[in-house]
Amino acid sequence: MKHLPASATALLGLLACACKPSESAGGDSSTGAGTPGGVPLVSELPPELIEGTPKPMKVPNLEPAAKAAPEFLVPEGTTLLSAGKPVTSSDDFPLIGDLTLVTDGDKNAGEGYFVELMDGLQWVQIDLEQSQPIEAVWVWHFHSQKRAYHDVIVQVSDDPEFASGVTTVFNNDYDDSAGMGKGGDRPYVETRFGKVIDAGGAKGRYVRLYSQGNTSNQMNHYIEVEVHGAPAS
């Protein structure tokens, strides 16, 4: 993980103010501030749509819900690698929706925009079709209700089976309930701003994201995952 000194963080605040309301770059919901001297990571953010009655979130060390677009710096030239790329998962029969929704570019809340995988530890895997340095993974699990997903683990590898050459770029499994080792990252609350994960330039063709239910139910959901990195050479 990369972190910036306080003075740099202050500068990022100024950068954030210059952003358009519907766009964003790194910040309080990201795991780090990204690449010093880089450019803001930008993506179109969905509108807020909260439905139903909120449920209590009993998770230790929970990061507060983001109130603004994340601010995160990436090397100039970083691009979206995952748009329309093939997605596989540990669940052969998603309960709701299909896996194409993960990389279709639509981050709206509401019915028909998310894929639901069954309970237990499940993963989705994006095939970037080339091995490339990855700077950030921006993920929206489900944002029409305030909730936190358990055991969010994000890995990068050139091995489609993730048996070797695996780089873990995020792990908030605080009690090793996923059996992949404890992680030091904090659980967080889903919002329309998504979660920016610092991939630190990890190189790989495949990105795999795990989760194990959430604070509202036992299922696993993805609205969208964006993988940002250096363009294909």
Next chain:
Amino acid sequence: MVTPGQPRRNTLDRRGFLARAGGAVGAGLVLGAPSIARAAGSPNDKIQLAIVGFGKQGRVLFEALSSVPDITRKVHFRAVCDIWDYNRKGGMAKCRALQKDQPDALPNGYVDIDEMLAKETGLDAAIVATPDFWHAPHTIRCLEAGLHVYCEKMMSNTIEGARSMVEAMERSGKLCQIGHQRRSNPRYRYTLEQLVRGHAICGQIVNINGQWNRSVNASRDIGYNPKLTIDEERLRRYGYDSMHQFMNWRTYRDLSGGPISDLGAHQIDIFNWFLGCRPKAVFATGGHSYFKDREHFDNVMTTFDYDTPQGEVRAFYQVLTTTSAGGGYYESFMGTEGTINISERAAFTNIYRESSAPSWDELIARGYLKRQAAPAPAGGGAGGGAIASYESEAPEAYQLPGELNLPPHQPHLVNFLDAVRGEAELTCDARHAFESEAPIYWVNPSAREKRRIELTSEHLDA
């Protein structure tokens, strides 16, 4: 299976509450498990179940059932009926995942309930979670087909529809549970049976206050992916003018009762249940204060007047869809000796003893209540801005001895399944639900006509 009319009394004493709520035994997942254990063993003992309507509420009910211990040994989800392919296929997939180790894991899917009832001759029961205006037709068709029914509340969008459900239940001799899930909630049952009735800790209940407040963002129209729009012919066949109306039926007058029905009915039911009587008058006001294009009022405030054996009671209820502040959702029973604030959320559940009331120390010693930390001094202490001479002494705060850590709908569904097996009495059958719901049907007319309505048997009887 059940023979209606031979129910078993459901009561909840302190020990039962602790066991069910999990406060004393820790896990809390014991609720319901012992009473359905008898059905285990033979697959033939399973209740063959259909879910009619697998939208948002259908999913809530399914997920609540899914976490009942050994549910697949007690129930088989045989059919899913929903006019939206997205809902129906999702519901079938969820059932298959839950029943993956069972024969016939994938339930049959149907667009039309009549086709389902014609083909699925082995069904025992149905859960109806369709929009309100379909509750009566769907429930009655299932009852007439010989099924026991769990139907979501509000019973219907019209009082005539609700009356027809009571009549159909009694004519068919089948069970019909209405989804006022607090009626089976151990927190509510314990509070009513042990604290309100058993120990009368409120003294004389004089006033009731209740509310459910939601923010604008939590009240916006439900979005959907336009790629999944139902074709126009099917929408019209099932009573919808548009996909927007199908998704947002709660905002249309012909399809629902609006916020006072969606949210208020849960809590006004508690008013009537706890008091054990119906109001004699209703006076309401409402408006299109923010969501100006909606057919229903977005904010409603209403009062009810009661004559109870203890004396008169006035109740106030508000449902706001434009503001979340103000303490969430709860019902507050305010008496001369104590006040009970109760909610499905433990955080909103608190009990207060008036300083002039008899001591509750014995209730605490016997485990009926827990004392909270010392309350803040009246007026917020020095410099609090209060005029001390106008203030009463701050009441002492107490809590219940346990808390429910199960999905809120689960105890009510388990009660239904137990009753289908003849092992319990329904906690909210259609007749009792109607008696409690009937006054709610008169809130919107009072607000629209800007007049107090004196409620007579003509208004309230089934």
